[in-house]
Amino acid sequence: MSTPEPRVLRYVEALREATDLAMAADPSVFLFGLDVDDHLGIQGSTKGLQQKYGPDRVFTTPLSEDAMTGLAIGAAMAGLRPIHVHIRMDFLLLCMNQLVNIAAKARYMWGGQVSVPLVVRSMIGKSWGQGAQHSQGLHALFMHVPGLKVVAPANAHDAKGCLLAAIADDNPVIFMEHRLLYPTETPVPEGAYAVPPGRARLCTRGDDVTIVGVSNMVQEAVRAAALLAEAGIAAEVVDPVWLRPLDVDTIVESASRTGRLLVVDNGWTTCGASAEIVAAVVERTSETAGIRIRRLGFADTTCPTSPWLEADFYPTPRRIAEAAATLVHPERPPRLPEATRSASIQFRGPF
Incomplete structure (x- = not known):
């Protein structure tokens, strides 16, 4: 059957x-x-x-x-x-x-x-x-x-x-x-169920770099992970789901294993969610952990109305992939495929 x-x-x-x-x-x-x-x-x-x-x-x-x-x-x-x-x-x-x-x-x-x-x-x-x-x-x-x-x-x-x-x-x-x-x-199951506070979700698994996305940036990070995979880089995408309370332990475990952390926010980086996530990870890891860290978010300006300017204001899968690739290979980042090849990819499970 x-x-x-x-x-x-x-x-x-x-x-x-x-x-x-x-x-x-x-x-x-x-x-x-x-x-x-x-x-x-x-x-x-x-x-x-x-x-x-x-x-x-x-x-x-x-x-x-x-x-x-x-x-x-x-x-x-x-x-x-x-x-x-x-x-x-x-x-x-x-x-x-x-x-x-x-x-x-x-x-x-x-x-x-x-x-x-x-x-x-x-x-x-x-x-x-x-x-x-x-x-x-x-x-x-x-x-x-x-x-x-x-x-x-x-x-x-x-x-x-x-x-x-x-x-x-x-x-x-x-x-x-x-x-x-x-x-x-x-x-989506038919009946009632809860996704309770304080539990992050692993969307993709990998050992080279950890990418934490917030809101729609989770989907963009999954698309970036597909680009990175074609360049031989295995990215682990983490969705915090709940931002307060925040499941720092899952992010720390992943970043400690990969040694590289990229946080992509759906807001500005200054005093933002990405700053809190990075600070929490740094506070919970030892000085010898040596985790390379970077953040992406809105451009540091007021949001434009023009679609052409919007394209530079928001993080994109390609920019996310480029930032992650630089964390993994700072001396010579690999050449990435065109982002259009991952444009329709979205996270669909497991749940």
């Missing part, structure tokens, strides 16, 4: 399925945010949920991020489990006081008597010239704050499992979604 093919879902469909499962299992879960009830349903991630659960549990909001975040925090403190959808991570800057001074600190300030089980969904990533105010990956700001958890799933399987874990968590979770990941497909 032949084994049935695994069920494949798009990233955006996995987000919707996780929300549906959580709302069906727990009447305290509700979903709100600008345009969640629109016919397009936030790229499809909330499509049909209002029709299924009604306008009391799925509803749109005014353009008032600060006030609506306050509503979400109050509802969470009162025993509900809100999922607050923000179309762009940039817009979280409009509710930073609510998130940083109220949501993140309430449990501590009330001696554990108050919980804030709040999920804040926010999108990042380029598309049709989003420009300076709609392209930012601000996850490092939230990683800095005790009391907040931060997650950046890079495939559909983890998008579903991380969202279910975040909804069940009694702490506020910043859930980061890269819009270029939305159409990517991965085998």
